[in-house]
Amino acid sequence: MSETAHHDHDRQSIRLTSGDAVITAIPTLIGFTPADSLVIVTVAGRQVGLTLRVDLPPAGQQTRELAAQAAEVIDRHQPGADLAAVVVIVGTDTRPDLVGALTEQLAAVGVAVPQALHTPAIAAGMPWRCLCGCGHSGVLDDPATSVLALTTAVATGQVSYGSRAELAAALDSRIDPDTARRRGEQIAALHQSAARHQITAGRRGAPDDSGVADHRGGPDHSGGEETDAVVQGAILEFGARVLGGGLDQLDEEVIVGVGAALLTAAHRDALVGWTAENTEPGVMRAGWLWMVQQLTGEARAYAATLFALGALLEGDGAAANVALELAEQVHPGLSLTRLATDVAGCGIEPAVLRRMLCDAAR
Known part of the structure; x- marks a missing residue:
């Protein structure tokens, strides 16, 4: 080790x-x-x-x-x-x-x-x-x-x-089993609703054999737009609390919304870029530490991976390794976790890693 x-x-x-x-x-x-x-x-x-x-x-x-x-x-x-x-x-x-x-x-x-x-x-x-x-x-x-x-x-x-x-214990969950189960179910439901909305929107805009886009489905009444608004609102509120303080005041809807965002590739990529773009010491690590403590399942593994990236951006390989071990334990095989583990193993300098992540997010 x-x-x-x-x-x-x-x-x-x-x-x-x-x-x-x-x-x-x-x-x-x-x-x-x-x-x-x-x-x-x-x-x-x-x-x-x-x-x-x-x-x-x-x-x-x-x-x-x-x-x-x-x-x-x-x-x-x-x-x-x-x-x-x-x-x-x-x-x-x-x-x-x-x-x-x-x-x-x-x-x-x-x-x-x-x-x-x-x-x-x-x-x-x-x-x-x-x-x-x-x-x-x-x-x-x-x-x-x-x-x-x-x-x-x-x-x-x-x-x-x-x-x-002791470092590993700082990443321990701070929620009881009932809360973990409830949040897991809510995150899954919100993520599935967003995924259905994306599929439906894609089908409505897809061209038929004549090359004309099919709009016969009419407006989306599936609640997908409302779902997107919930997730986007959660990301904005989380960002405001990370930068301005008061993470302990985040409500259930925001925590669940961020969890659902972490399960969606586009939102997750944006959160990786945001983590890299913020250079104030300790801020991003504190935000993702809070989510590691409050989320469950796959969303928690992604939060741990983002915490690890925040640690690597500050040159802290020890905290990054501990968080990546947790991510792999909670939900094995995530590609982002594997990528971050490779980065940690290579020991890329923080400034170089920051440029790489910011460029990838653009």
């Missing part, structure tokens, strides 16, 4: 000047406090670039394979850059085999490892030391009160979770 995080230098400059500063920055850089993990923080000068976290592998062939994969990821994401990498081992063992393999593989792609660090856990009062023979060591301060954590919270609203499990 692995995550990548990209730091956006347009929003906040990060400079890490000591080993303990690097270690206490990790929860903020990746969004949660890792355990039994390898963390690689790339640095240009003293400015942070890509951060990569993976579970510690067992010794042997898997260690060598992981080191090669990590070097390939870093080289692919920042080719030609004058990079160094700080390697951090979080766990009971210092893992000299892993540090050695990484140093060798990173050197092969032109990335030096000036420092390797170890701590049993990233928490206040835990010991840390450098593994490079320099003798540097000490005791960690509380990561939550570091300058980086506090300035990041103020600048972007980003929350650092105590563990990956």
Whole structure:
């Protein structure tokens, strides 16, 4: 299991000047406090670039394979850059085999490892030391009160979770089974009504054998136009609440309408574009988090996928991966979820991803 995080230098400059500063920055850089993990923080000068976290592998062939994969990821994401990498081992063992393999593989792609660090856990009062023979060591301060954590919270609203499990729990449903069942039925009914309207409208406007459009069906009395108005109104109200606050004041009709919109390709594509176009930190993630907590079934899976895209647009691969795992669990096989999973695996830089999504939505 692995995550990548990209730091956006347009929003906040990060400079890490000591080993303990690097270690206490990790929860903020990746969004949660890792355990039994390898963390690689790339640095240009003293400015942070890509951060990569993976579970510690067992010794042997898997260690060598992981080191090669990590070097390939870093080289692919920042080719030609004058990079160094700080390697951090979080766990009971210092893992000299892993540090050695990484140093060798990173050197092969032109990335030096000036420092390797170890701590049993990233928490206040835990010991840390450098593994490079320099003798540097000490005791960690509380990561939550570091300058980086506090300035990041103020600048972007980003929350650092105590563990990956705690991050996953933030996406848990907030509705009871009866509400979930009722909303699922209402979303399905609204979506089916909209789909029938689209089919009927297509048939009325389709040409017959003479090439003349068939309007014999007359006006649409199926309620399809009313259905479209409900869905469009829900999207507008949701957008207003996302941008202006008050998500907890959304009523049942809006939640159901957004759920139905997520099941319709045209509306869903528009929502993807809207998510990419809004650049205010944390706003889109908060909106889709609310929908993940309030929706059910396929609509919830799409909301989780859009939350993941919002996270990737802010360089937060950890939150994106957790949300995509949830989406696949709730409703397996959605093409948008697969696409987002591929994007997360490639580690596309947020600015590049934003341009891609905005262009696709036009």
